Amino acid sequence: MYLLYLDGSGSVQNPTEKHFVLAGICVFERQIYHLITETDKFVSSLNLGGVHDVELHGSVIANGKRSPWKGMGRKERLKVIDLGLGLLRDAHWGVRAFAVAVDKHAKPLSDPVEYAFEEICNRFNHFLSRLWRNGEGQHRGLIVMDNSHYEQALQRLARRFREDGTRWGALANLAEVPLFVDSTASRLIQISDLLAWAVWRRYEHSDTRYFDKIVGRFDKEGGVMHGLVHRKPSTEECHCPACLTRSAIKDSK
Numbered sequence: 001m002y003l004l005y006l007d008g009s010g011s012v013q014n015p016t017e018k019h020f021v022l023a024g025i026c027v028f029e030r031q032i033y034h035l036i037t038e039t040d041k042f043v044s045s046l047n048l049g050g051v052h053d054v055e056l057h058g059s060v061i062a063n064g065k066r067s068p069w070k071g072m073g074r075k076e077r078l079k080v081i082d083l084g085l086g087l088l089r090d091a092h093w094g095v096r097a098f099a100v101a102v103d104k105h106a107k108p109l110s111d112p113v114e115y116a117f118e119e120i121c122n123r124f125n126h127f128l129s130r131l132w133r134n135g136e137g138q139h140r141g142l143i144v145m146d147n148s149h150y151e152q153a154l155q156r157l158a159r160r161f162r163e164d165g166t167r168w169g170a171l172a173n174l175a176e177v178p179l180f181v182d183s184t185a186s187r188l189i190q191i192s193d194l195l196a197w198a199v200w201r202r203y204e205h206s207d208t209r210y211f212d213k214i215v216g217r218f219d220k221e222g223g224v225m226h227g228l229v230h231r232k233p234s235t236e237e238c239h240c241p242a243c244l245t246r247s248a249i250k251d252s253k
């Protein structure tokens with residue numbers, strides 16, 4: 001079984017923010033323990049107190065307003081995020097990243113969270129289908145989400161996921177409705193949060209420092225990047241890896 005740990009970055013309500021990002025890391029069941037252990041070791045090396053009391057949360061570390069990040073210099077805090085993303089970059093080759101970056105001005109777009117959720121579920125499902133097609137086994141997928149962000153919207157979607165057979169019927173490889181967990185208790189949700197933050201910085205602030213570190217992790221096959229989606233207004237030109245992949249596919253048709 002493959003688990004996709006999802007978390008979001010950016011505010012849907014805040015009109016001063018242009019983007020919402022939903023991102024996740026996809027981990028095979030036997031690799032979970034290793035990645036959690038590596039993350040715990042990293043957190044322990046920071047010497048910020050009890051290892052299980054310290055949560056890696058991109059925006060909280062970046063703004064430094066809360067303990068244990070309060071009092072730590074900005075450069076040092078950003079280094080923590082950078083090293084945290086290094087855990088994903090250096091993880092087992094089978095660990096893959098998925099992300100959907102939504103420009104809230106894209107039309108037609110009724111709900112950025114809904115769009116991102118549906119798109120990332122489809123990408124995960126296609127990844128599992130591809131493994132089967134390529135003779136790498138028939139694996140089921142399970143989505144695990146942080147319950148503290150966008151909780152209401154995502155729980156509503158999770159319910160629809162269960163009830164609306166037509167819409168979600170195509171997601172044949174998913175074993176269950178998404179499960180909600182507390183991010184403080186899940187290191188892999190925390191890594192997904194850092195990933196979402198890095199993608200959000202890339203699109204919201206054109207800050208590619210963190211994104212570049214993990215861009216090689218997005219699910220891809222034969223040079224086509226399936227794991228990253230950028231939904232933008234159709235009139236805007238964009239040269240991000242997701243848009244370049246889309247235009248390369250269009251040109252080849």
Ligand SMILES: [Zn+2]
Pocket residue numbers: 230232238239240241242243244
């Ligand atoms: Zn783009």
